[in-house]
Amino acid sequence: MAGIVALTGATGFIGGALCQPLAQAGWRVRALVRQNRGDTLAGKIEWIRGDLNDVAALHQLMANADAVIHCAGAVRGRSLEAFERINVHGSERLLRTAQAESHCARFLFISSLAAREPTLSWYATSKRHAEEVLQQQSGALALTIFRPTAVYGPGDRELSPLFRLLRLGWLPVPGNQQARLTLLHVHDLITAVLRWLDSSFPATGTFELHDGRTGGYSWQTIAAIAARVQGRPVRLLHLPPTGLNLAAAVNLHLARWLGYQPMLTPGKLRELRHPDWICDNGALAAALDWRPSIDLEYAMRKGLNG
Numbered sequence: 001m002a003g004i005v006a007l008t009g010a011t012g013f014i015g016g017a018l019c020q021p022l023a024q025a026g027w028r029v030r031a032l033v034r035q036n037r038g039d040t041l042a043g044k045i046e047w048i049r050g051d052l053n054d055v056a057a058l059h060q061l062m063a064n065a066d067a068v069i070h071c072a073g074a075v076r077g078r079s080l081e082a083f084e085r086i087n088v089h090g091s092e093r094l095l096r097t098a099q100a101e102s103h104c105a106r107f108l109f110i111s112s113l114a115a116r117e118p119t120l121s122w123y124a125t126s127k128r129h130a131e132e133v134l135q136q137q138s139g140a141l142a143l144t145i146f147r148p149t150a151v152y153g154p155g156d157r158e159l160s161p162l163f164r165l166l167r168l169g170w171l172p173v174p175g176n177q178q179a180r181l182t183l184l185h186v187h188d189l190i191t192a193v194l195r196w197l198d199s200s201f202p203a204t205g206t207f208e209l210h211d212g213r214t215g216g217y218s219w220q221t222i223a224a225i226a227a228r229v230q231g232r233p234v235r236l237l238h239l240p241p242t243g244l245n246l247a248a249a250v251n252l253h254l255a256r257w258l259g260y261q262p263m264l265t266p267g268k269l270r271e272l273r274h275p276d277w278i279c280d281n282g283a284l285a286a287a288l289d290w291r292p293s294i295d296l297e298y299a300m301r302k303g304l305n306g
């Protein structure tokens with residue numbers, strides 16, 4: 001199946017990484033963007049100017065679209081309301097427009113593994129709430145929810161500071177030393193999206209995605225992998241919990257005062273300290289015959305970690 005795919009979040013890390021593979025796979029990509037974009041990938045991408053609040057732009061985005069890939073989302077914010085406005089209400093508006101444009105048969109929501117732990121942060125709450133609203137309202141539209149764990153790769157801004165520090169021989173540990181983390185390379189997420197698009201019957205339901213490493217990673221394992229790849233020691237830098245809590249609280253206050261979108265907040269710290277981000281690809285592997293191919297060591301050896 002190839003036709004028109006409506007894409008949100010195309011100026012971001014994941015949506016941006018999807019554009020070229022979608023076009024190469026023969027899809028005409030119609031992408032909602034808040035800023036003008038020049039490159040149309042030889043006419044295969046049509047940019048629709050607008051945001052998730054703009055119903056007219058959403059109708060333009062959806063006209064005759066066969067499928068929706070919804071990647072737009074707030075990943076930083078100063079209040080629960082700010083996350084909910086985009087992640088919940090924006091997603092709901094997009095779903096309703098897809099339903100109004102009766103051509104559209106399938107809808108993929110890029111949620112997050114954080115939705116499994118909705119009490120940790122405003123982000124996690126809003127992602128879980130968005131999933132619930134979409135599930136309640138999807139009706140005849142085939143709804144698929146992907147819950148990727150932390151995604152990295154070229155173009156990523158959230159994990160790239162960590163990789164920069166690793167190259168310098170340091171790995172900051174924000175609290176729980178026993179925590180089990182999981183990771184996913186953006187290439188494998190794209191492969192899963194393409195498989196979902198190509199499947200004749202869309203796999204409906206909620207699916208976790210990670211790089212397939214059994215038991216995930218500990219902070220110590222990540223340091224050991226980096227040391228092996230770089231050929232020199234990587235030291236764990238244990239960040240003092242009280243100092244870090246204070247920095248997150250101050251950062252949130254400053255963000256409210258100065259008007260920027262903070263990354264380090266008390267909620268983000270709770271996510272980073274959560275002991276168990278182990279997840280399971282079994283359901284998605286069974287539904288789409290998808291297997292990830294890039295683990296952290298391979299990505300670092302090949303310079304694919306961004």
Ligand SMILES: NC(=O)c1ccc[n+]([C@@H]2O[C@H](COP(=O)([O-])OP(=O)(O)OC[C@H]3O[C@@H](n4cnc5c(N)ncnc54)[C@H](OP(=O)(O)O)[C@@H]3O)[C@@H](O)[C@H]2O)c1
Pocket residue numbers: 008009010011012013014015032033034035050051052053071072073074075086090110111112113147148149150151152158
């Ligand atoms: N990166 C990860 O590790 C990860 C892991 C799991 C799940 N996810 C989910 O994957 C999705 C994409 O993440 P990402 O890392 O690519 O994030 P990102 O780089 O911050 O990109 C977010 C995208 O959403 C767009 N956007 C935000 N608010 C919007 C609005 N009101 N209307 C229209 N577009 C809006 C942004 O547009 P502008 O460029 O105009 O701001 C940008 O294109 C998010 O939903 C996130 O929750 C990410």
